[in-house]
Amino acid sequence: xxxxxxxxxxxxxxxxxxxxxxxxxxxxxxxxxxxxxxxxxxxxxxxxxxxxxxxxxxxxxxxxxxxxxxxxxxxxxxxxxxxxxxxxxxxxxxxxxxxxxxxxxxxxxxxxxxxxxxxxxxxxxxxxxxxxxxxxxxxxxxxxxxxxxxxxxxxxxxxxxxxxxxxxxxxxxxxxxxxxxxxxxxxxxxxxxxxxxxxxxxxxxxxxxxxxxxxxxxxxxxxxxxxxxxxxxxxxxxxxxxxxxxxxxxxxxxxxxxxxxxxxxxxxxxxxxxxxxxxxxxxxxxxxxxxxxxxxxxxxxxxxxxxxxxxxxxxxxxxxxxxxxxxxxxxxxxxxxxxxxxxxxxxxxxxxxxxxxxxxxxxxxxxxxxxxxxxxxxxxxxxxxxxxxxxxxxxxxxxxxxxxxxxxxxxxxxxxxxxxxxxxxxxxxxxxxxxxxxxxxxxxxxxxxxxxxxxxxxxxxxxxxxxxxxxxx
Amino acid sequence: xxxxxxxxxxxxxxxxxxxxxxxxxxxxxxxxxxxxxxxxxxxxxxxxxxxxxxxxxxxxxxxxxxxxxxxxxxxxxxxxxxxxxxxxxxxxxxxxxxxxxxxxxxxxxxxxxxxxxxxxxxxxxxxxxxxxxxxxxxxxxxxxxxxxxxxxxxxxxxxxxxxxxxxxxxxxxxxxxxxxxxxxxxxxxxxxxxxxxxxxxxxxxxxxxxxxxxxxxxxxxxxxxxxxxxxxxxxxxxxxxxxxxxxxxxxxxxxxxxxxxxxxxxxxxxxxxxxxxxxxxxxxxxxxxxxxxxxxxxxxxxxxxxxxxxxxxxxxxxxxxxxxxxxxxxxxxxxxxxxxxxxxxxxxxxxxxxxxxxxxxxxxxxxxxxxxxxxxxxxxxxxxxxxxxxxxxxxxxxxxxxxxxxxxxxxxxxxxxxxxxxxxxxxxxxxxxxxxxxxxxxxxxxxxxxxxxxxxxxxxxxxxxxxxxxxxx
Numbered sequence: 001x002x003x004x005x006x007x008x009x010x011x012x013x014x015x016x017x018x019x020x021x022x023x024x025x026x027x028x029x030x031x032x033x034x035x036x037x038x039x040x041x042x043x044x045x046x047x048x049x050x051x052x053x054x055x056x057x058x059x060x061x062x063x064x065x066x067x068x069x070x071x072x073x074x075x076x077x078x079x080x081x082x083x084x085x086x087x088x089x090x091x092x093x094x095x096x097x098x099x100x101x102x103x104x105x106x107x108x109x110x111x112x113x114x115x116x117x118x119x120x121x122x123x124x125x126x127x128x129x130x131x132x133x134x135x136x137x138x139x140x141x142x143x144x145x146x147x148x149x150x151x152x153x154x155x156x157x158x159x160x161x162x163x164x165x166x167x168x169x170x171x172x173x174x175x176x177x178x179x180x181x182x183x184x185x186x187x188x189x190x191x192x193x194x195x196x197x198x199x200x201x202x203x204x205x206x207x208x209x210x211x212x213x214x215x216x217x218x219x220x221x222x223x224x225x226x227x228x229x230x231x232x233x234x235x236x237x238x239x240x241x242x243x244x245x246x247x248x249x250x251x252x253x254x255x256x257x258x259x260x261x262x263x264x265x266x267x268x269x270x271x272x273x274x275x276x277x278x279x280x281x282x283x284x285x286x287x288x289x290x291x292x293x294x295x296x297x298x299x300x301x302x303x304x305x306x307x308x309x310x311x312x313x314x315x316x317x318x319x320x321x322x323x324x325x326x327x328x329x330x331x332x333x334x335x336x337x338x339x340x341x342x343x344x345x346x347x348x349x350x351x352x353x354x355x356x357x358x359x360x361x362x363x364x365x366x367x368x369x370x371x372x373x374x375x376x377x378x379x380x381x382x383x384x385x386x387x388x389x390x391x392x393x394x395x396x397x398x399x400x401x402x403x404x405x406x407x408x409x410x411x412x413x414x415x416x417x418x419x420x421x422x423x424x425x426x427x428x429x430x431x432x433x434x435x436x437x438x439x440x441x442x443x444x445x446x447x448x449x450x451x452x453x454x455x456x457x458x459x460x461x462x463x464x465x466x467x468x469x470x471x472x473x
Numbered sequence: 474x475x476x477x478x479x480x481x482x483x484x485x486x487x488x489x490x491x492x493x494x495x496x497x498x499x500x501x502x503x504x505x506x507x508x509x510x511x512x513x514x515x516x517x518x519x520x521x522x523x524x525x526x527x528x529x530x531x532x533x534x535x536x537x538x539x540x541x542x543x544x545x546x547x548x549x550x551x552x553x554x555x556x557x558x559x560x561x562x563x564x565x566x567x568x569x570x571x572x573x574x575x576x577x578x579x580x581x582x583x584x585x586x587x588x589x590x591x592x593x594x595x596x597x598x599x600x601x602x603x604x605x606x607x608x609x610x611x612x613x614x615x616x617x618x619x620x621x622x623x624x625x626x627x628x629x630x631x632x633x634x635x636x637x638x639x640x641x642x643x644x645x646x647x648x649x650x651x652x653x654x655x656x657x658x659x660x661x662x663x664x665x666x667x668x669x670x671x672x673x674x675x676x677x678x679x680x681x682x683x684x685x686x687x688x689x690x691x692x693x694x695x696x697x698x699x700x701x702x703x704x705x706x707x708x709x710x711x712x713x714x715x716x717x718x719x720x721x722x723x724x725x726x727x728x729x730x731x732x733x734x735x736x737x738x739x740x741x742x743x744x745x746x747x748x749x750x751x752x753x754x755x756x757x758x759x760x761x762x763x764x765x766x767x768x769x770x771x772x773x774x775x776x777x778x779x780x781x782x783x784x785x786x787x788x789x790x791x792x793x794x795x796x797x798x799x800x801x802x803x804x805x806x807x808x809x810x811x812x813x814x815x816x817x818x819x820x821x822x823x824x825x826x827x828x829x830x831x832x833x834x835x836x837x838x839x840x841x842x843x844x845x846x847x848x849x850x851x852x853x854x855x856x857x858x859x860x861x862x863x864x865x866x867x868x869x870x871x872x873x874x875x876x877x878x879x880x881x882x883x884x885x886x887x888x889x890x891x892x893x894x895x896x897x898x899x900x901x902x903x904x905x906x907x908x909x910x911x912x913x914x915x916x917x918x919x920x921x922x923x924x925x926x927x928x929x930x931x932x933x934x935x936x937x938x939x940x941x942x943x944x945x946x
Contacts, residue, residue, distance in 0.1 A: 001559040001828070003491050010487030013563050017570035018476050018483070031582045035802040038586040046594035050830040053560065056823070060567065064820070067583025072572045079580075079794070082814070084572035086474040087526065090486050092569035094533065097490035099545045099557035101764075101771045107552070109504045110540025113511040121519035138611060139814040149660055165638030165662035179790035180813055187622055187811065189638035189662025235794055291574075291814070298574045299816055317652035320906035321552070321709055321914070325892075329508040338660065338811070340653055341555070341612040341764075343772055347537070350529070355474070357523035419798075433793035441794070 001053065009053055016061070017089065021072070024448075028425025029073040031066070038067040074448040075427035077457060080235070080263045080395075081445035085295035087355040091348035092297050102342045104322065105330035112331055115346035119302055121353055122290075125361070126268035129281050132304040135311075135336040136345045140262040141180040142338055143287035143303035144229065146311065148188045150285065151227035151256030153314040165189035169226040170218045172196045174206035174241060176234040178260060194223070203390050204239035204434065206230065212249045219253070227256040232276065233264025236432040236441075237389035237397045240264070244279025251282050261288040262301070263445075267369075267393050269362055276392065285311075293445045295352045295364065300345045303337075311336055364447070368394040371444045371454045378458055384465070388434055394444035397434065400465050405472075411438040413472055420464040427457045474526065482526055489534070490562065494545070497921070501898025502546040504539070511540040547921040548900035550930060553708070553736045553868075554918035558768035560828040564821035565770050575815040577795065578803035585804055588819035592775055594826055595763075598834070599741035602754050605777040608784075608809040609818045613735040614653040615811055616760035616776035617702065619784065621661045623758065624700035624729035626787040638662035642699040643691045645669045647679035647714060649707040651733060667696070676863050677712035677907065679703065685722045692726070700729040705749060706737025709905040709914075710862035710870045713737070717752025724755050734761040735774070736918075740842075740866050742835055749865065758784075766918045768825045768837065773818045776810075784809055837920070841867040844917045844927045851931055857938070861907055867917035870907065873938050878945075884911040886945055893937040900930045 001009065041063045071082050102108035102115075119134025137143040148171070152160050155169060171190050173181050175197045185195055196218070199210045215225045228250055230241040243259060250257040259280070265288020267273045280286065286304045290296040305311050316335040324332075334340050356364065372394030379385050379398045388397040399414045415431070415438055422428050429442050444454065474482065514536045544555050575581035575588075592607025610616040621644070625633050628642065644663050646654050648670045658668055669691070672683045688698045701723055703714040716732060723730040732753070738761020740746045753759065759777045763769040778784050789808040797805075807813050829837065845867030852858050852871045861870040872887045888904070888911055895901050902915050917927065 003495055006494070006559045006563075007487055007491050009559075009563055010491070010566070011484055013566050013570075014480055014483030014487060017566070018480050020570060021479070022476055030579070033582050035578065035582075035799050036586070038583045039590060042587070042590045044590075044593070045597055046826045047830045048832055050833045051827045053828060056827045060820075064583045064587065065571075067586070068571060068573055069580050069582065070571070071574055071580070082572060082574040084569065086479045086482075089566070089569045089572070090479075090482055093483070093486050093490070093562070093566045096557065096562045096565035096569075096770050097486075097493060098538075098541060098543070099555060099562070099770055100541055101544055101555040105508065106503070107542050107544070109506050109508075109542065110511045110537045113509070113540070114515070114537065117512060117515045117517075120517070124518055139812040141812040141814065145660075145811065152662075160659075160662060160664060165664070179792040179795065183788070183790045183811075183813075186633075187618075187661065189625075189633060191633060191638070235792075297569050297572055299812075299814055315656070317656050319652040319708075321903060322652065323904075326508050338618065338656075339612040339614040339772075340656075341614065341772060347533075353519045354524045354529045355526060357520045359521055360523045430794060431796075 005053070012057070021086070024070055024073050025075070027070050027073065029070050029075045029428040030422050030425065031069045032425065033067045038063060069428070072446065072448065074446055074450065074453045075457065076446040076449070077427055077429040077442045077444060079430055080292050080443050082291055082298045083293065083295050083445065083447045084297040085352060085447055087351045088295055088297045088348045091351035095344045095347050098344065100344050102344050103334040103340050104324055104332040105326060106324040108344065111344040111346060112333060114350055115333065116331065118346050118349045118353060122302060123304065125358055126265065127274065128268065128286070128304060129306070131306055132286070133308045134302055134304045135333055137301045137303045137337050138299040139301050140260060140287045140289055141183065143301050144180050144258065144260060145184040145187055146303060146315070146337055147256070147258035147285040148184045148227060150310050150314045151258070152188055154256060154310050155224060155226045158313060168223045170194045170196060170223045171226055172198055172211055172214060172228040174198050174200050174231065176200055176204050176236055176239055177229055177231050178235050178262065181229045181260065200239065204234060204237045206241040206246065208242055208245040208249060211246060215249065215253050215255065225253060225255050227258060229258045229260060232259055232261035233393060237434055238264070238392050238395040239389065240276050240392065243283065247279045247282025256284050257282060259283050259286045261286060263289065263292045264393055265289070266294045266361070266365055269358070270365060290349055293365070294361065295356065295447060296348050300349060368444045368449070371449065371451060372396060374451070375442060375444065375454055375458065388439045396442045397432065397439045398442070399439055402469070413468065414438050414440060417465055417468055420468060421460055424460060427460055478526070485530070494559070497543055497546050500543050500546065502543050502548040502901040503895050503898065504542045505898065506540050511536060542901070545919065545921065547919055547923065547926045548930065549919040549922070550900055550902040550915045550917060552903055553765050553916050555764055555771045556766065556768050556918065556920045557770040558825060558920055560824045561768055561770045561821045564824035568817045568820050571817065573817050575817050576807040576813050577797055577805040578799060579797040581817065584817040584819060585806060587823055588806065589804065591819050591822045591826060595775055596777065598831055599738065600747065601741065601759070601777060602779070605759070605779055606781045607775050607777050608806055610774040610776045610810050611772040612774050613733060613760045613762055614656065616774050617653050617731065617733060618657040618660055619776060619788070619810055620729070620731035620758040621657045621700060623783050623787045624731070625661055627729060627783050628697060628699045631786060641696045643667045643669060643696045644699055645671055645684055645687060645701040647671050647673050647704065649673055649677050649709055649712055650702055650704050651708050651735065654702045654733065673712070677707060677710045679714040679719065681715055681718040681722060684719060688722065688726050688728065698726060698728050700731060702731045702733060705732060705734040706866060710907055711737070711865050711868035712862065713749050713865065716756065720752045720755025729757050730755060732756050732759045734759060736762065736765045737866055738762070739767045739834070739838055742831070743838060763822055766838070767834065768829065768920060769821050773822060841917045841922070844922065844924060845869060847924070848915060848917065848927055848931065861912045869915045870905065870912045871915070872912055875942070886941065887911050887913060890938055890941055893941060894933055897933060900933055
């Protein structure tokens with residue numbers, strides 16, 4: 001492809017994205033395809049000769065796009081959002097154009113230093129402790145794994161890296177913690193048997209007294225309590241573990257405290273939500289995802305640590321072929337995470353932070369929270385619907401319940417209700433299980449979601465519930 | 474940013490990349506900046522109000538770009554390449570525009586199925602065993618970690634995930650294996666002490682008889698030999714471990730065999746190089762990086778496994794909020810790697826494979842190999858220069874040696890020579906250490922590198938060596 005063709009195709013792609021953003025509501029938010037349907041439309045073998053670019057683009061539009069679930073659709077209420085924004089998309093284009101691999105300072109000085117700058121900007125915006133230092137990871141899964149590994153080395157005086165894992169290290173989470181916590185614990189070699197799931201209160205938040213009881217019990221049995229993972233904004237219900245009290249317990253017993261604020265993190269920018277983020281001064285590591293609720297293309301996860309030396313001692317490798325002149329003066333982020341190779345993720349974050357400014361970001365967050373409160377009040381005021389967990393930041397857990405169904409029937413009703421809601425294609429929401437009960441989750445956070453979309457979502461939910469009720473009774 | 478502004482800015486970015494690709498040689502390949510120089514040009518705090526997009530773009534061009542090391546420069550001979558291509562850049566734009574997070578089939582059916590298709594296409598192109606199944610990872614670091622974890626679980630009958638790590642698991646690599654192998658072993662809890670570095674032969678390839686000796690010795694001492702990592706194309710010198718013989722040893726002793734072909738992998742497409750890839754039928758897992766030497770934007774690493782069930786049993790998590798209707802019928806790639814969240818990486822690979830076709834890809838690879846052979850013959854024919862390792866695929870290890878310097882002086886001379894070569898800004902090469910001797914590495918694989926660039930590289934090397942010789946004597 002020569003320069004003129006690149007420009008021509010580039011313009012065409014930009015146009016396509018511009019149209020896609022404008023017309024996204026014409027697509028069903030959740031793909032209406034059956035397993036295997038896309039695969040059957042694609043040849044089983046690669047072409048021998050290169051094909052025309054226009055042909056590939058045409059297949060993209062005709063085969064791939066109709067098979068996608070559209071995360072940027074304003075009717076996206078599933079899981080958590082993964083927002084992008086025009087500014088972030090264009091920054092990703094520059095990143096791809098430069099094609100830099102940012103493993104060490106020398107391979108990309110501006111990328112390394114911009115990463116230092118934007119993570120510091122976010123630290124200020126979110127009013128996080130002044131001694132925290134940031135690094136960008138791909139996902140919270142990886143960041144949490146880094147935390148577990150650092151805790152493991154810190155607790156063993158770096159002897160696990162040296163001699164292998166000890167079997168008496170225990171880890172603590174609430175039953176509401178994200179699955180990546182359990183996965184990370186397995187990867188790091190703790191073993192599922194050494195995970196303690198701490199009971200939660202009626203708001204699905206970890207009970208600190210239960211945590212301390214479990215820690216003491218383990219110490220009495222000869223275990224070494226190593227790390228607590230507290231969640232600010234759980235995936236299931238948006239619960240906030242009491243980090244302030246948990247932090248004191250961790251300090252008392254010399255336990256690493258990692259905080260997973262993957263989705264809720266940006267809300268720390270809001271004065272009126274600052275109470276949810278109290279007690280961070282006793283936290284050792286903290287992760288949140290700008291790729292969830294901060295307009296920045298997936299993947300982009302920001303990980304803060306209080307003592308970077310512990311992280312880099314855990315992660316550093318030192319082969320001859322990676323030594324560079326300034327190693328003592330610069331940050332080589334290859335030693336701040338799992339992967340050696342690193343994308344230039346700071347660029348999109350920089351474009352987003354500058355384009356929106358503190359003011360724009362806060363307005364963006366507040367509007368979703370307002371819409372969440374609106375939806376919550378609708379649920380609370382509507383007969384036959386009930387709120388299933390407190391709603392803080394635009395995530396509402398609810399279900400249909402007319403008081404006439406047994407537990408199992410209730411679950412069946414709500415599961416069927418969800419299928420019907422999603423099959424229409426206008427909105428997409430998902431479920432969770434709380435105290436063994438099937439619960440619908442409506443997560444508001446997509447960039448383009450407006451009040452009318454939330455209203456429309458409610459109209460659909462109500463209508464489908466009415467239809468289904470007739471069928472059930 | 475409204476639709477018109479998006480188009481306008483998008484066109485401007487496309488134009489910038491088109492110019493960047495054309496004029497890349499006007500930049501010094503290795504950034505000429507001092508530590509902290511970029512950071513000082515950026516404000517310490519984020520803006521309160523959103524800024525004009527043009528301003529951010531201007532700062533990108535004036536502050537960020539001059540601080541970058543340019544991986545797509547034809548004078549890139551450092552490390553290994555991380556190629557992009559116009560087709561891959563544009564595909565990344567579409568990926569960013571859609572902003573899909575591809576963790577499970579339901580969140581992105583077309584992405585999942587396209588990933589199955591392109592990894593199968595590559596398997597065919599590279600003539601890999603027919604029972605291998607592929608998945609895209611971000612980097613080889615992650616893929617190798619997956620291999621280590623799967624081996625750990627397989628060897629322990631999945632009891633490490635359950636009960637924590639055993640301390641008698643041993644792992645085997647040559648001293649020339651990539652640092653990500655050691656890092657992965659530490660992460661997975663094996664411990665550095667349980668790593669056996671197997672001696673290499675005069676081609677820097679693992680000695681199979683030494684491997685078997687170490688395995689038997691460990692078994693006699695009560696260890697459980699768990700995994701061997703063999704490398705096809707080591708980072709230091711491009712050495713090929715004898716996978717065929719190693720595979721037989723692994724089979725005999727029931728040891729997992731993982732192959733790291735991160736850079737060299739694509740050469741498996743070439744008939745004349747197929748002898749380097751013999752014996753893969755006894756391999757359990759295999760990784761190579763299309764983002765290195767196959768025109769596909771970083772990050773994109775393809776990981777093949779013979780028995781996917783072992784991988785997914787190792788990695789699977791099963792929280793209520795991630796269950797979907799078709800879980801039994803589809804591949805949910807979240808269970809095929811470390812991270813839950815996943816980018817749509819298959820798209821760029823699809824664009825590349827279709828745009829170039831088998832024929833175009835092979836021509837691309839062959840040209841770099843030819844240029845490597847050319848440079849190798851120059852080194853062999855030039856007085857005072859010597860080849861330091863056999864060169865197979867465009868990676869040439871060499872040094873200046875006039876036979877008059879002691880070891881330490883020789884190292885000092887070549888280190889200084891490298892600094893001078895790189896400081897000119899026209900080419901960038903890096904070093905390694907082989908048998909404790911400082912060696913220069915010239916890695917040919919950048920998409921735009923032509924014969925004239927290799928010739929020019931040699932002119933610069935020769936001239937700088939002459940200048941330096943005067944100063945040393």
